[in-house]
Amino acid sequence: MTNGPTDEIDEDAEPDLPVADSAAQLSASSLSDPSMHDGRAVVRALGTDAEAGLSAAEAARRLAEHGPNALSAAPPIPKWRRMLAQFQDPLIYLLLAAIVIALVAWAIEGRSSWPVDVVVIALVVLFNALIGYVQEAKAESAVAALAQMTAVTSSVLRDGRLQRIPSEDLVPGDLLVLAEGDAVGADARLLRAASLRVQESSLTGESEAVLKGPAALPAAAPLGDRLCMVFKGTSVAQGTGYAVITATGMNTEMGAIAGMLDATQEEPTPLQKEVAYIGRMLGIAVVIIALVVVGTILLLSDMRTTSDFIAVLLLGVSLAVAAVPEGLPAILSMVLALGVQRMASHNAVVKKLSSVETLGSASVICSDKTGTLTRSEMTIERVMTASGSSHVTGVGYAPHGRVEHEGTPLTDGPLHTEHLVLLSGGSLASNADLRQTEDGLWEIQGDPTEAxxxxAERKLCGEARRKRRFERVGEIPFSSERKLMSTIERDHEQGDALVVITKGAPDVLISRCTRLRVGSDILPFDESRRARALADVEQLSDAALRTLAVAYRPLGEDEDPLTGEALEQELIFVGTAGIIDPPRPEAAIAIREARQAGIRVMMITGDHPRTAARIAADLGIVEPGTRAITGVELDALDDAGFAAAVRSASVYARVAPAHKLHIVDALQADGNVVAMTGDGVNDAPALKSADIGVAMGVTGTEVSKEAAKMILADDNFATIVEAVREGRCIFDNIRKFLRYLLSSNMGEVLTIFLGVVGAGALGLTGAGDGGGLVLPLLATQILWINLITDSGPALAMGIDPETDDVMTRPPRKPSERAIDASMWRSVIATGFAMALAALLTIDLYLPGGFFDGDRTLDNARTAGFTVLVFAQLFNCFNARSEAASAFHRLFANRWLWLTIAVSALLQVAVVHVGVLNVAFGTVALTPDQWLVCVAMASSVLWFGEVRKLVLRTVRA
Known part of the structure; x- marks a missing residue:
């Protein structure tokens, strides 16, 4: 394989074809599909020397012409653009507008002091941007750590010499030499192959290694059936091969799929849409509130001077500041960042903060099969011989488990003897190796089916005795024509006698057998016994198991062990093994939890329909007996039929990347929030198109990781369910602090508005030195309330523990708003309760009004200011649930209690510390007044309890 032409390249086989002037890709040449043409024709079309390969100079020319053999990647985003992107949010726009208005008002007012409100809002905006930037940088670092950084190399024949070069330097026309364990560096047409099996699951979804050969195809075939081609991104599981490269870089099949990503639109997450909606809504509300209040004051008041007019404008700015929860973007980012950290501790790496909540909204999870729902480790599950059958426990390559018959381990007897011969024979007739690493993990080298x-042999008899008993003296390699592999072994326990051991397709092997092993006896393989063996094979196939049979025969003293295929005759049949890529046990549990949560789980794979249906039934995705829909069947459907199929069917097999993308689009068009999991290149377009793509971190390709929004570092499907739970909790908590922030800010706005409108009734008219209109609160006091109540308590509410089992309710509909009509009613009602408590307290201490007090304006305003602060702190408990009592799990969130205590102490300080008295226009309160303020503030809590009791009664 290191030099010279292959058997298929025969100069006299066909008329000469003109040698290509350049290394044009075959898609642009007269040979549009290399798999349908003779290898010699492909070599000639590519202008390659079949014996010596390309020259170094020609290879360099072609590399300059076609570029490196690599997939195109998006240029890295500069840090400044990433930072700037953190400001692209409707709420941030609103806060930036508030900064500008406040600066203008500060300038008009004469710039007599520092614009405290401007500084605070600007710091909040910068803090929010910094949180988002740092968290996304962390996620990027985690993704980079998951990537395989080792450079891939390939063996090629150049200038008549075998060379090992970086795969990036491969060019069309290179002669590629493949060996077991190699990564295929580019798309290539096979010219020769010896027992060549290629693992193509990353490209096609096929779990089993595919047997390859050089024979041209009679007609165009799907990607998974192009047996004379090898493709970039796959790997050689067994055997050797010799091929001419037909495509590199973005012209490969992997490149074609990667190219689909550029045409795939990335939808904003549900949370991004919701925040944009909230921003627009608040922007409109702020303008309306400011105009109504300012207009009302202008109508009700006698504006005589410019300063009066400026004072009204400043009031409008204060109301705008009060109405906008400036802490919301930062709190939202912090809550999402904390959610990301919790998910990272469970091996889920989130690349973008806003994607955290998306899984919580997912109504459908579309999953690949191989490596995602299954272990990608071929395992013998059943063994059938003449004396009966057995079940092999344990999955994967770790030899933990046992061989059982009717629930009990096999013991000495005919069945045990037959099974030992079958499993030992299958192990001998293979080139795979099983080894344990230094860290205790088991790994294989070679074909997974042979492994x-x-x-299974170790599960039956411990350490393989065959290694001491047998010595290989020859091999008859597997071929696609024979569908058999044989080894000739020297049996040291039988006087060094030679024995041929054969493994292969049951139907082919049975036809070559004349005798049958029953226990330790050898009996004629008559028609009835032959029919029984074929029935066993059919039974295993019906269970969606791949079948391999084992036979043997001792060689006579006069037989030459080098005779070859002639030795594979008159064999002694032993039995058949049923093999499967087993489902992950944790995946079944996760799927059951997902279905309980109202989430539909779908399997979309390139594997065989029968295998897909079996695995789906084992995992609980569908009922046993459900048939998988194939890609061919999907192609035959019109748009309406396709949409109907997607609504009803949950298992799809033998599908192409375009099918996966079409299925995801159909689900989204039907109103679903779709999560798509996968590990292969073939999954990447659907990963990007889905609402949230989830890639596998261990087995996933770099293309799939790049397309996904979340990566599972442990490839564990169960992690997705934990992410769903986390996402739902996050959305619940977002609603909690939205309810809290909006109702608190509504209380501030209504306090100002009702205080201005009802100034005469409350005793505020004439209470000031000028005898004119007096505001119930100062602008600095409003800013202080927002500072101590909007930050800590709201953030603590954002990490509130799960109060109810969020996985027992259906997913949130995409049309369901975070702030719905019910929440708006709660926000407005609670805001009125706060405003009334604050204004009645002010009236209680001012002369005139409903209550004739005898305190100064500063004293009354300080009392109302304090009531509003404490009312918002009481409101923390109200906001934890829409309908449940505030006393339900009252002490579950210690962080909430801590932030409330800190906020209360800060309010005590602003009332009793002299410097703060001057800054915020407050005076000290007496103990009696403190008791009144706390009692009046608590009315918000009791009002909320009555409202919730009524709500629960109505719903019941």
Whole structure:
């Protein structure tokens, strides 16, 4: 394989074709599909020397012409653009507008002091941007750590010499030399192959290694059936091959799929849409509130001077500041960042903060099969011989488990003897190896199906005795024509006699057998016994198991062990093994939890329909007996039929990347929030198109990781369910602090508005030195309330523990707003309760009004100011649930209690510390007044309890 032409390249086989002038890709040449043409024709079309390969100079020319053999990647985003992107949010726009208005008002007022409100809002905006930037940088670092950074190399024939070069330097026309364990560096047409099996699951979804050969195809075939081609991004599981490269870089099949990503639109997450909606809504509300209040004051008041007019404008700015929860963007980012950290501790790496909540809204999870729902480790599950059948426990390559018959381990007897011969024979007739690493993990080298025999043999008899008993003296390699592989072994326990051991397709092997092993006896393989063996094979196939049979025969003294295929005759049949890529046990549990949460789980794979249906039934995705829909069947449907199929069917097999993308689009068009999991290149377009793509971190390709929004570092499907739970809790908590922030800010706005409108009734008219209109609160006091109540308590509410089991209710509909009509009613009602408590307290201490007090304006205003602060702190408990009592799990959130205590102490300080008295226009309160303020503030809590009791009664 290191030099010279292959058997298929025969100069006299066909008329000469003109040698290509350049290394044009075959898609642009006269040979549009290399798999349908003779290898010699492909070599000639590519202008390659079949014996020596390309020259170094020609390879360099072609590399300059076609570029590196690499997938195109988006240029890295500069840090300044990433930072700037953190400001692209409707709420941030609103806060920036508030900064500008406040600056203008400060300038008009004469710039007599520092614009405290401007500084505070600007710091909040910068803090929010910094949180988002840092968290996304952390996620990027985690994704980079998951990537395989080792450079891939390939063996090629150049200038008549075998060379190992970086795969990026491969060019069309290179002669690629493949060996077991190699990564295929580019798309290539096979010219020769010896027992070549290629693992293509990352590209096609096929779980089993595919047997390859050089024979041209009679007609165009799907990607998974192009047996004379090898593709970039796949790997050689067994055997050797010799091929001419037909495509590199973005012209490969992997490149074609990666190119689909550029045409795939990335939808904003539900949370991004919701925040944009909230921003627009608050922007409109702020303008309306400011105009109504300012207009009302202008109508009700006698504006005589410019300063009066400026004072009214400043009041409008104060109301705008009061109405906008400036802490919301920062709190939202912090809550999402904390959610990301919790998910990272469970091996889920989120690349974008806003994606955290998306899984909580997911109504459908579309999953690939191989490596995602299954272990991607071929395992023998059942063994059938003449004396009966057995079940092999344990999955994967770790030899933990046992061989059982009717629930009990096999013991000495005919069945045990037959099974030992079958599993030992299957292990001998293979080139796989099973080894344990230094960290205790088990890994294989070679074909996974052959390795399954090694694992099962150890489960039956411990350490493989065959290594001491047998010595290989020859091999008859597997071929696609024979569908068999044989080894010739020297049996040291039988006087060094030679024995041929054969493994292969049951139907082919049975036809070559004349005798049958029953226990330790050898009996004629008559028609009835032959029919029984074929029935066993059919039974295993019906269970969606891949079948391999084992036979053997001792060689006569006069037989030459080098005779070859002639030795594979008159064999002694032993039995058949049923093999499967087993489902992950934790995946079944996760799927059951997902279905309980109202989430539909779908399997979309490139594997065989029968295998897909079996795995889906084992995992609980569908009922046993449900048939998988194939890609061919999907192609035959019109748009309406396709949409109907997607609504009803949950298992799809033999599908292409375009099918996966079409299925995701159909689900989204039907109003679903779709999560798509996968690990292969073929999954990447659907990963990007889905509402949230979830890539596998261990087995996933770099293309799939780049397209996904979340990466599972442990490839565990169960992690997705934990992410769903986390996402739902996050959305619940977002609603909690939105309810809290909006109702608190509504209380501030209504306090100002009702205080101005009802100034005469409350005794505020004439209470000031000028005898004119007096505001119930100062602008600095409003800013202080927002500072101590909007930050800590709201953030603590954002990490509130799960109060109810969020996985027992259906997913949130995309049309369901975070702030719905019910929340608005709660916000407005609670805001009125706060405003009334604050204004009645002011009236209680001012002369005139409903209550004839005898205190100064500063004293009365300080009392009302304090009531509003404490009312918002009491409101923290109200806001934790829409309908549940505030006393339900009252002490579950210690952080909430801590932030409330800190806020209360800060309010005590602003009332009793002299410097703060001057800054915020407050005076000290007496103990009696403190008791009154706390009692009046608590009315908000009791009002909320009555409202919730009525709500629960109505709903019941």
């Amino acid at each position: 399954a025999f090694l694992v």
